[in-house]
Amino acid sequence: MSMTTYDSFGARARRFSPRLVLSELMMKQWFEPVIPFFVMIALWIAFSVVIRDYSSSENILSLLRLFAEFGFVALAMAFCLITGGIDLSVGAIFAVGNFSALFFLLVMEWPAGLAILATLAIGGAVGAMNGLLIGYLKARPFLTTLVTLIILRATVNLLNTHYATSFATNSTDSNVWDFLGSGNLFGLPVNAATLLIVLLIGHVFLSRSRYGWHLTAIGASRKAARHAGIRVNFMLFATYVLSGVLCAAGGVFYAARQTSTDSTTGVGWEFQALTAVVLGGVSLAGGKGTVWRAMIGALIVFSLTNGLVRSGVPGYVTSAIIGVLLLAAVGIDVKWSKNRGKVIQKTYVNPAYFELSPPPSVKSGDASPYAQNDRLIHAEAIGLDQVEGPEDVILDRQDRVYGSTRDGNIIRFSGPDLDQCEIFAHIGGRPLGMQFDQDENLIVAVAGMGVYGVKPDKTVYKITDETNRTWYKLNDDSRLRMADDLDIAPDGKIYFSDCTTRYEMTTNTLDILEARPNGRLVCYDPATKTTSTVINHFYFPNGICISHDGKSVLIASTSLCKIFRYWLEGPRKGQTEVLIDQLPGNPDNINRASDGTYWLALVGIRTPTFDLAMRKPDFRRRMVKEVPIDEWLAPGMNHGCVLKFTEDGRTLESFWDPTGVSHSTLTSMREHKGYLYLGGLENNRIGRVKLTGVDESWSGYEAYWGAKRRDRS
């Protein structure tokens, strides 16, 4: 559900930013091979236009049959590259596989099944030789496999000349063999179908299995992988064995299809495979790549070779084109992997336009309820220089004061003069909003962690740290990024704000500057122990307060400078409406007041230049890029302001520290037994001022769970 009352279709359309989509797309692993993917599609379309019947299903099937063997070889190469190595002997092993299959079948006259197994075993054995040298003897993969390539190639050529006549004269009538050569499986050529199955297994192996992760880890950093306890030697050995087996499998299919061998079988395939795999986006430096990328690259190289030959382009030109492609792919690979992070960083912040209504006057002496005064300047200080940034303050039934501080602590002051200071609990993260539940557990919203509870005996326990993911969002938003404030409904449900899903506590200024509805209202239901998002896409929701009658939630939107009401029950259940439209500043926490009204803290005051900047998204985008963080424009925050407003959204009065002498960045206030307690995000104290003409027996706990409840009248 979105903020339909505020969000017109036009506003949303204007907010749509292709740059934002792009930056979020670029953070996705699967988006990396997007360029090769489209090149592949484009090649296909181009050849369909140039060559007759190219896109007919017969042609596609016959192309797939031709392609599959190369696919196996490319896959073998991809595995080696991902471990940070290279296997130049793939083409030669392929040729050996081709020869062996024919030899076992035609000369030894073994049954097809046995011949295939023996061929795969030979591939594995050759791979094991590579693997021994590279994995255990720490030989360089490039030279080792180059030597293997030369030796194998010479051997195959020798054997070929020796057995050529036997191959030509002998034949087999094995059905299995014929099926392998020309049969179909699931409507696909049998070799392509097998490749597909191998790819699926390879994908699961590489991306979901422990050993796949080990392979990638070794490629990313061999030393780190060793330090992490991965058996680097064995894994490398196994990879080259796998590579050998895959190449031999390609050789078997090739043998079944061609039933002949010559000195050109698999010549140059190592470079074609290398080109293909790098083109697809498997990094030459290792540690990055998927089987699909390898296949995309292989399809490009294959269709280019095949298509050019069929268009009548001479073979050497095709080779040259492939060479140039390899060069370009390697260059782009190096540049891209180096700069991808920077590109994301430069495009991630995407400010949106929005216009705020003109602010009411805050000029001192004006008739406005927001007029500045000095009612907070002389606030009594509690724990001066003992607390660091008490974002929220709350009092328990024993009149002790709690503050949530920036060092991850809940700090507690007790004693008649509130001068005994202790760390009540250490939660970690950045504790922000707090509330007591019926059992006097202190429920805390912790930025960077989620919602936590502290029992009266000081045990800390987790309540929730994730909610349901929005299915259409690219950014995974299931984690709670910055739980900000919370309140508890009479039925025990905890409503809390997660003010941004794109930034963190340390970068939440960017969210304000971006001015997009990145936040949400989330609800935790203790009865079912489930967490769900109530309002998605909210402009920096901050303060949360359940209304006195328990029928609605008040939500402060810091960037919109508005207060919203979300109905929990009654005829308007599920609807969101604007309660206060024009605030002179950025609202923070909301809390109940003793007389049935509400307190609201303004953390920032809107300045004319900041309001102007909000109407200039490009200005803000360039500012974020060109100006250092410390110099970014902000709302006025060196001032403290607390407001009191009624159930129907009328502001009654304000309490100010206009110069921020004692209370700047004022974020919260709590009324308790005739006093108003003040907390500030960046302040060095908790303050309190005496209120006059209020119910001096009223306290927050009583108003929620005790005698002062107003929801049962």
Added chain:
Amino acid sequence: MGFFDQFLRDMRQVVFRNSEQNAIPSMDGALSPNDKLDQCTPIGDPLPGLDDVIATPDGAVYASAGRRVYRLSGAGFSERAVVAEFDGDAGALALHPDGRLLVCVAGRGLAAVAQGGSAPRYLAAAGGRPLVGLTGVAAASDGVIYMTEGSVGRGSDAWMRDLMEKKKSGRILRCDSALESAIVLRDGLAWPNGLMVEAGGDAILYTEAWTHSVLRAQRQGAGIGASQPLARNLVGYPARIHPAGGSDLYLAFFGVRTHLIEFVLREDDFRDDMMRTVKPEYWLGPALSSQHDCLEPMQIGSIKALGIQKPWAPPRSYGLLVRMNAEGEIVESLHSRADGAYHGITAACSTPQGLVIASKGAGRLLLRGEERQ
């Protein structure tokens, strides 16, 4: 500003590296920040509208503040007397070799006040344009008077709008000792904001605020030669220059450049809208002082942390006075940082009792005693 304009701007930055946009130099070496201005002793009561201060040969100082020019003398400059009063704000001051006091009067022009209290003589126009906003005046030993005018037809208090409009219509003027035969020596300058005649009397030095530079021009008969920069790409917006003894000079900065202001100066569209819709006191630009008004622009680094305003926070206003040698090198600097009190320095002069500094932002004259130096 469309995409294309931005692109052109970026290209200009690449091709013409040394044109108007230069990286702000960091304050290090002789410019290392300190609290020397805040350690100075304020002289007497505040002088609202304080602008210029000059030394007299007998050890006193003249200071212009509001519509008046004061003479301060005695130990610690505790004796204060009004020398002259005008119908416009008194600005830059200079002593003529013949003893007359030259005062730039807002809206009127240059006034020459003779001793004895007779009515001042005025130079009201030059080059066919009235002298509404003179910003600096100096007299050579041969009696010739030089003046700077910030922007033709614009009062000197409208400097902020001039900066935001990126105007270049300031002038350098000359007249004889009888305030006659005024001629325009140079025009099209980016807010010339003060000048002095070099110690030998061969050349004049003047500051140009919007280009952050001090320039030198040789005197050639009735005219001046081509301007040579003495110091360019300074850290702030220079105000007046006064001799500091020897060949050194005191250069005051009424504000310092910040990344955000430089950025805003590149954003034409934002500036236009700001000038149209926002009151000038809340504009994003240099200020003489911060009123701690919550509607003033604010920057992230200025947020008070644990009750403390960081001295190194990006300043809305700043106090900076430097001593510069004849080669244009800064030898000493006095600062009042973001958390300091004496911002918007417009002038300083040396006296036997020490250095007297005018902080226009605070409206205070400051004395930096010799024993402290």
